[in-house]
Amino acid sequence: MDPDTACLSFLEVDGLRNAAGLADRSEGQLYGYCYQDSNDIPDTLTTITELGSPLEMIQLLQTSWEDRFRICLSLVRLLHYLAHSPLGSVTLLDFRPRQFVIVDGELKVTDLDDASIEESSCTSNNDCFMEFPARNFTLPCSVEARCQNMNEKRNLYNAYRFFFTYLLPHSAPSSLRPLLDVIVNATGELHWGIDETLAQLERVLYLYKSGKYLQNATRTPKAEYKRVPDATIPDENYRCWPSYHHKGCLLSVFDITEAIEICESYSQCRAFVLTNQTTWTGRQLVFFKKDSNHIMPDPDKITYVKVTG
Numbered sequence: 001m002d003p004d005t006a007c008l009s010f011l012e013v014d015g016l017r018n019a020a021g022l023a024d025r026s027e028g029q030l031y032g033y034c035y036q037d038s039n040d041i042p043d044t045l046t047t048i049t050e051l052g053s054p055l056e057m058i059q060l061l062q063t064s065w066e067d068r069f070r071i072c073l074s075l076v077r078l079l080h081y082l083a084h085s086p087l088g089s090v091t092l093l094d095f096r097p098r099q100f101v102i103v104d105g106e107l108k109v110t111d112l113d114d115a116s117i118e119e120s121s122c123t124s125n126n127d128c129f130m131e132f133p134a135r136n137f138t139l140p141c142s143v144e145a146r147c148q149n150m151n152e153k154r155n156l157y158n159a160y161r162f163f164f165t166y167l168l169p170h171s172a173p174s175s176l177r178p179l180l181d182v183i184v185n186a187t188g189e190l191h192w193g194i195d196e197t198l199a200q201l202e203r204v205l206y207l208y209k210s211g212k213y214l215q216n217a218t219r220t221p222k223a224e225y226k227r228v229p230d231a232t233i234p235d236e237n238y239r240c241w242p243s244y245h246h247k248g249c250l251l252s253v254f255d256i257t258e259a260i261e262i263c264e265s266y267s268q269c270r271a272f273v274l275t276n277q278t279t280w281t282g283r284q285l286v287f288f289k290k291d292s293n294h295i296m297p298d299p300d301k302i303t304y305v306k307v308t309g
Contacts, residue, residue, distance in 0.1 A: 052101025052108060060167060064242045066208075066252055066279055067105060068167040073205060074106035075159055076198050083152040083194045088117045091151035095158035105280055120147040130154060132161065137190055152194050160187040171242055175213045179204060209281045211254040221260045225304040232273050232298035236291040240266065244285060252283035256304070259286050263306065274302040 060068060082090040092099070094114040100107050122128050128139040128147035137157070142148045164184050172180050183200050186192045192200075207213040237248035244250040249266070253259040256274075263269040271292040277285040292305045 052103040052110070055097045055100045055102060055107070057097055057166060061170070062242065064244060064252070065171045065173070066281060066283070068170075069172070069204070069208075070105055070280060071102065071107045072159075072163055072167050073201050074108075075100075075163055076194070076201050078107065078109065079152075079155045079159060080194050080198045082115075082155065085117075089119065089149070089151040091116050091154050092158070095155070095162060097162055116151070120150055121145055122147050130157070132157060134161070135188075149193060153190050156187055156192075156194055156197060157190060160184065164188075173208070173213055176204060176207065179207075205281070209283075211258075214254060214258060221257070222264050223260075223306050224308045225260060226307050228295060228303040228305060230297060230299050230301070231295050231303045232301040233271055233287070233289045233292055233294060233303060234296055235294060236271070236289040238266075238268050238288070238290045240288065245287075249288040250285055251288065252279045252281075253286050254283055259304070262286075263288055263304075269306070271303060271305045274304070276300045 060071065082092070092109065092112075092115055094111070099109060099111050099114075101110050102108075120128065122141035122145055125138055125141050128141050128150060130137045130139065130150065130153065135157070137153070139150055139153060140148045164187055168184055169177060169180050179200070183197065183204075186200075187197055239247070240249035240251070244252070249269075251262060253262065259272050259274070263272050266288060268290045269288050271289040273287040273289065275285045275287065279285065292303070295303060295305075
Protein backbone atom coordinates (compact mmCIF):
# COMPACT_ATOMS: atom_id res chain seq x y z
CA MET A 1 0.00 0.00 0.00
CA ASP A 2 1.20 3.50 -0.76
CA PRO A 3 2.44 5.00 2.53
CA ASP A 4 0.70 8.26 1.70
CA THR A 5 -2.66 6.49 1.47
CA ALA A 6 -4.51 5.03 4.45
CA CYS A 7 -7.67 2.93 4.11
CA LEU A 8 -9.72 2.03 7.16
CA SER A 9 -12.26 -0.75 7.57
CA PHE A 10 -15.73 -0.42 9.07
CA LEU A 11 -14.51 -1.42 12.54
CA GLU A 12 -11.69 1.11 12.48
CA VAL A 13 -13.92 3.90 11.25
CA ASP A 14 -16.64 3.26 13.83
CA GLY A 15 -14.89 5.46 16.37
CA LEU A 16 -14.43 8.19 13.76
CA ARG A 17 -18.16 8.29 13.07
CA ASN A 18 -18.92 8.66 16.77
CA ALA A 19 -16.24 11.34 17.17
CA ALA A 20 -17.80 13.25 14.28
CA GLY A 21 -21.13 13.25 16.10
CA LEU A 22 -22.99 11.15 13.54
CA ALA A 23 -25.31 8.37 14.67
CA ASP A 24 -26.07 5.39 12.45
CA ARG A 25 -29.64 6.59 12.09
CA SER A 26 -28.43 10.05 11.06
CA GLU A 27 -26.63 9.19 7.87
CA GLY A 28 -26.02 6.36 5.45
CA GLN A 29 -23.87 3.69 7.12
CA LEU A 30 -20.18 4.54 6.78
CA TYR A 31 -18.29 1.38 5.83
CA GLY A 32 -14.82 2.90 5.47
CA TYR A 33 -12.74 5.70 4.10
CA CYS A 34 -9.42 6.35 2.37
CA TYR A 35 -7.23 9.35 3.12
CA GLN A 36 -4.78 10.29 0.39
CA ASP A 37 -2.10 12.94 0.53
CA SER A 38 0.03 13.31 -2.56
CA ASN A 39 1.44 16.06 -4.72
CA ASP A 40 -1.28 15.59 -7.31
CA ILE A 41 -4.25 15.33 -4.90
CA PRO A 42 -3.49 16.91 -1.54
CA ASP A 43 -5.64 16.22 1.52
CA THR A 44 -8.26 14.06 -0.18
CA LEU A 45 -10.74 11.99 1.82
CA THR A 46 -12.91 9.41 0.04
CA THR A 47 -15.75 7.75 1.98
CA ILE A 48 -17.57 4.50 1.23
CA THR A 49 -21.17 4.53 2.46
CA GLU A 50 -24.21 2.34 2.13
CA LEU A 51 -26.61 2.92 -0.74
CA GLY A 52 -30.24 3.84 -0.25
CA SER A 53 -33.20 4.48 -2.49
CA PRO A 54 -33.40 8.05 -3.85
CA LEU A 55 -36.19 10.08 -2.33
CA GLU A 56 -38.99 10.46 -4.90
CA MET A 57 -41.79 12.58 -3.45
CA ILE A 58 -44.33 11.53 -6.10
CA GLN A 59 -43.76 7.87 -5.27
CA LEU A 60 -43.95 8.57 -1.54
CA LEU A 61 -47.37 10.16 -1.95
CA GLN A 62 -48.58 6.85 -3.40
CA THR A 63 -47.38 4.77 -0.45
CA SER A 64 -49.31 3.93 2.71
CA TRP A 65 -49.71 6.52 5.44
CA GLU A 66 -47.88 4.18 7.82
CA ASP A 67 -44.75 4.23 5.64
CA ARG A 68 -44.96 7.99 5.12
CA PHE A 69 -45.29 8.50 8.87
CA ARG A 70 -42.19 6.33 9.38
CA ILE A 71 -40.20 8.61 7.09
CA CYS A 72 -41.32 11.73 8.97
CA LEU A 73 -40.60 10.10 12.34
CA SER A 74 -37.12 9.02 11.28
CA LEU A 75 -36.46 12.55 9.99
CA VAL A 76 -37.47 14.12 13.30
CA ARG A 77 -35.34 11.62 15.22
CA LEU A 78 -32.43 12.65 13.01
CA LEU A 79 -33.07 16.36 13.60
CA HIS A 80 -33.35 15.74 17.33
CA TYR A 81 -29.92 14.11 17.25
CA LEU A 82 -28.45 16.97 15.24
CA ALA A 83 -29.89 19.52 17.67
CA HIS A 84 -28.15 17.77 20.59
CA SER A 85 -25.02 16.44 18.89
CA PRO A 86 -21.66 16.43 20.71
CA LEU A 87 -20.52 19.16 18.29
CA GLY A 88 -23.42 21.40 19.19
CA SER A 89 -26.57 22.14 17.22
CA VAL A 90 -26.06 21.16 13.57
CA THR A 91 -28.07 22.70 10.75
CA LEU A 92 -28.44 21.29 7.24
CA LEU A 93 -28.05 24.27 4.93
CA ASP A 94 -29.15 22.24 1.89
CA PHE A 95 -32.34 20.50 3.00
CA ARG A 96 -33.75 19.50 -0.38
CA PRO A 97 -35.17 15.97 -0.63
CA ARG A 98 -32.36 14.94 -2.97
CA GLN A 99 -30.00 15.15 0.01
CA PHE A 100 -31.75 12.17 1.59
CA VAL A 101 -32.18 8.48 0.81
CA ILE A 102 -34.44 5.78 2.20
CA VAL A 103 -32.70 2.84 3.86
CA ASP A 104 -34.93 0.04 5.19
CA GLY A 105 -37.91 2.38 5.21
CA GLU A 106 -36.22 5.17 7.16
CA LEU A 107 -34.83 8.49 6.04
CA LYS A 108 -31.08 9.13 6.15
CA VAL A 109 -29.04 12.10 5.05
CA THR A 110 -26.30 11.37 2.53
CA ASP A 111 -24.49 14.66 2.10
CA LEU A 112 -23.13 16.58 5.06
CA ASP A 113 -20.99 18.98 3.03
CA ASP A 114 -23.45 21.77 3.74
CA ALA A 115 -23.89 21.05 7.46
CA SER A 116 -22.95 23.81 9.86
CA ILE A 117 -22.57 24.13 13.63
CA GLU A 118 -22.22 27.90 13.59
CA GLU A 119 -25.04 29.69 15.42
CA SER A 120 -25.45 33.21 14.03
CA SER A 121 -24.15 35.99 16.24
CA CYS A 122 -26.39 38.95 17.01
CA THR A 123 -26.72 42.22 18.86
CA SER A 124 -30.53 42.37 18.65
CA ASN A 125 -33.50 40.27 17.51
CA ASN A 126 -33.34 41.96 14.13
CA ASP A 127 -30.11 40.12 13.45
CA CYS A 128 -31.91 36.77 13.88
CA PHE A 129 -33.97 36.92 10.72
CA MET A 130 -34.76 33.66 8.90
CA GLU A 131 -36.11 33.98 5.38
CA PHE A 132 -37.97 31.24 3.51
CA PRO A 133 -39.90 31.40 0.22
CA ALA A 134 -43.32 31.55 1.93
CA ARG A 135 -42.54 32.70 5.49
CA ASN A 136 -40.07 34.75 7.46
CA PHE A 137 -39.23 34.45 11.15
CA THR A 138 -37.37 36.56 13.68
CA LEU A 139 -35.84 34.63 16.57
CA PRO A 140 -34.68 36.08 19.90
CA CYS A 141 -31.09 37.14 20.42
CA SER A 142 -29.78 35.40 23.52
CA VAL A 143 -27.71 36.93 26.30
CA GLU A 144 -24.73 35.08 24.78
CA ALA A 145 -25.22 37.21 21.63
CA ARG A 146 -26.31 34.20 19.59
CA CYS A 147 -29.56 33.71 17.70
CA GLN A 148 -31.49 31.35 19.96
CA ASN A 149 -31.98 27.85 18.48
CA MET A 150 -31.61 29.13 14.93
CA ASN A 151 -30.01 25.92 13.62
CA GLU A 152 -32.71 23.78 15.19
CA LYS A 153 -35.56 25.99 13.99
CA ARG A 154 -34.17 26.18 10.44
CA ASN A 155 -34.05 22.38 10.25
CA LEU A 156 -37.54 22.07 11.70
CA TYR A 157 -39.17 24.53 9.33
CA ASN A 158 -37.49 22.87 6.35
CA ALA A 159 -38.84 19.51 7.56
CA TYR A 160 -42.29 21.11 7.67
CA ARG A 161 -42.19 22.61 4.19
CA PHE A 162 -40.48 19.73 2.39
CA PHE A 163 -41.95 16.73 4.23
CA PHE A 164 -44.68 17.23 6.85
CA THR A 165 -47.16 19.14 4.71
CA TYR A 166 -47.08 16.45 2.01
CA LEU A 167 -46.60 13.23 3.96
CA LEU A 168 -48.18 13.50 7.41
CA PRO A 169 -51.91 14.32 7.19
CA HIS A 170 -53.06 12.71 3.94
CA SER A 171 -54.95 9.39 4.30
CA ALA A 172 -54.06 9.18 7.99
CA PRO A 173 -56.52 7.39 10.32
CA SER A 174 -59.34 9.84 10.97
CA SER A 175 -58.91 9.80 14.77
CA LEU A 176 -55.22 10.74 14.42
CA ARG A 177 -55.76 13.62 12.01
CA PRO A 178 -56.51 16.29 14.67
CA LEU A 179 -53.22 15.53 16.43
CA LEU A 180 -51.33 15.42 13.13
CA ASP A 181 -52.84 18.77 12.13
CA VAL A 182 -51.64 20.25 15.42
CA ILE A 183 -48.12 18.92 14.74
CA VAL A 184 -48.05 20.29 11.19
CA ASN A 185 -49.39 23.69 12.23
CA ALA A 186 -47.08 23.99 15.24
CA THR A 187 -43.98 23.24 13.17
CA GLY A 188 -45.15 25.50 10.36
CA GLU A 189 -45.42 28.37 12.84
CA LEU A 190 -42.30 27.31 14.77
CA HIS A 191 -44.30 27.25 18.00
CA TRP A 192 -42.47 24.07 19.02
CA GLY A 193 -38.85 23.08 19.13
CA ILE A 194 -37.52 19.71 18.06
CA ASP A 195 -37.97 18.14 21.52
CA GLU A 196 -41.73 18.76 21.60
CA THR A 197 -42.14 17.80 17.94
CA LEU A 198 -40.44 14.46 18.54
CA ALA A 199 -42.48 13.83 21.70
CA GLN A 200 -45.73 14.41 19.79
CA LEU A 201 -44.73 12.15 16.89
CA GLU A 202 -43.72 9.43 19.35
CA ARG A 203 -47.17 9.84 20.90
CA VAL A 204 -48.77 9.28 17.49
CA LEU A 205 -46.65 6.14 17.08
CA TYR A 206 -47.76 4.85 20.47
CA LEU A 207 -51.44 5.47 19.74
CA TYR A 208 -51.14 3.75 16.38
CA LYS A 209 -49.15 0.70 17.50
CA SER A 210 -51.25 0.12 20.61
CA GLY A 211 -54.58 0.47 18.82
CA LYS A 212 -55.67 3.20 21.25
CA TYR A 213 -56.57 5.42 18.31
CA LEU A 214 -59.48 3.02 17.71
CA GLN A 215 -61.04 3.33 21.17
CA ASN A 216 -63.55 6.01 20.22
CA ALA A 217 -64.57 4.31 16.98
CA THR A 218 -67.79 2.36 16.53
CA ARG A 219 -66.76 -1.28 16.91
CA THR A 220 -70.05 -3.09 16.20
CA PRO A 221 -69.97 -4.96 12.86
CA LYS A 222 -72.91 -4.45 10.53
CA ALA A 223 -72.60 -7.98 9.16
CA GLU A 224 -71.53 -11.44 10.28
CA TYR A 225 -68.34 -13.02 9.00
CA LYS A 226 -67.46 -16.69 8.68
CA ARG A 227 -63.91 -17.64 9.66
CA VAL A 228 -62.21 -20.07 7.27
CA PRO A 229 -58.79 -21.14 8.64
CA ASP A 230 -55.90 -22.27 6.42
CA ALA A 231 -57.51 -20.73 3.37
CA THR A 232 -57.06 -17.87 0.94
CA ILE A 233 -58.76 -16.25 -2.04
CA PRO A 234 -56.08 -15.98 -4.75
CA ASP A 235 -58.09 -13.73 -7.09
CA GLU A 236 -61.14 -11.47 -6.68
CA ASN A 237 -59.00 -8.39 -6.09
CA TYR A 238 -60.08 -4.78 -6.24
CA ARG A 239 -57.92 -1.71 -5.97
CA CYS A 240 -57.90 0.77 -3.13
CA TRP A 241 -55.66 3.67 -2.19
CA PRO A 242 -53.26 3.69 -0.52
CA SER A 243 -52.40 0.00 -0.78
CA TYR A 244 -49.29 -2.10 -0.21
CA HIS A 245 -50.12 -3.95 -3.45
CA HIS A 246 -50.61 -2.10 -6.74
CA LYS A 247 -53.07 -4.67 -8.15
CA GLY A 248 -55.14 -5.29 -5.04
CA CYS A 249 -56.31 -3.82 -1.75
CA LEU A 250 -53.66 -4.79 0.81
CA LEU A 251 -53.81 -2.81 4.05
CA SER A 252 -52.52 -3.12 7.60
CA VAL A 253 -54.86 -3.63 10.56
CA PHE A 254 -54.54 -3.66 14.33
CA ASP A 255 -57.05 -6.47 14.86
CA ILE A 256 -59.90 -8.40 13.28
CA THR A 257 -62.42 -5.75 14.27
CA GLU A 258 -60.52 -3.08 12.34
CA ALA A 259 -60.32 -5.42 9.33
CA ILE A 260 -64.11 -5.79 9.47
CA GLU A 261 -64.54 -2.01 9.72
CA ILE A 262 -62.34 -1.50 6.66
CA CYS A 263 -64.21 -4.17 4.70
CA GLU A 264 -67.53 -2.53 5.56
CA SER A 265 -66.22 0.84 4.42
CA TYR A 266 -65.82 -0.52 0.86
CA SER A 267 -69.06 -1.39 -0.95
CA GLN A 268 -67.29 -4.02 -3.08
CA CYS A 269 -65.70 -5.89 -0.14
CA ARG A 270 -67.16 -9.37 0.44
CA ALA A 271 -64.24 -11.05 2.21
CA PHE A 272 -60.73 -10.48 3.55
CA VAL A 273 -57.66 -12.64 3.98
CA LEU A 274 -55.27 -12.33 6.94
CA THR A 275 -51.69 -12.93 5.89
CA ASN A 276 -48.74 -13.87 8.11
CA GLN A 277 -46.94 -10.65 7.15
CA THR A 278 -46.63 -7.59 9.36
CA THR A 279 -45.52 -4.00 8.88
CA TRP A 280 -42.75 -2.18 10.76
CA THR A 281 -45.23 -1.38 13.55
CA GLY A 282 -46.26 -5.03 13.95
CA ARG A 283 -49.65 -4.57 12.29
CA GLN A 284 -50.97 -7.44 10.20
CA LEU A 285 -51.34 -7.14 6.43
CA VAL A 286 -54.76 -8.06 5.08
CA PHE A 287 -56.04 -8.55 1.53
CA PHE A 288 -59.59 -7.31 0.93
CA LYS A 289 -61.59 -9.18 -1.71
CA LYS A 290 -64.66 -8.45 -3.83
CA ASP A 291 -65.91 -12.07 -3.80
CA SER A 292 -65.31 -15.48 -2.20
CA ASN A 293 -66.25 -17.91 -4.96
CA HIS A 294 -62.82 -19.54 -5.20
CA ILE A 295 -61.35 -20.30 -1.79
CA MET A 296 -58.09 -22.25 -1.88
CA PRO A 297 -56.08 -24.03 0.86
CA ASP A 298 -53.20 -22.04 2.36
CA PRO A 299 -51.73 -22.92 5.78
CA ASP A 300 -50.35 -19.39 6.25
CA LYS A 301 -53.61 -17.49 5.83
CA ILE A 302 -57.06 -17.13 7.37
CA THR A 303 -60.07 -16.00 5.35
CA TYR A 304 -63.14 -14.18 6.63
CA VAL A 305 -66.23 -14.23 4.43
CA LYS A 306 -69.18 -11.88 4.83
CA VAL A 307 -72.31 -13.99 5.25
CA THR A 308 -74.94 -11.31 6.10
CA GLY A 309 -75.46 -7.64 5.49
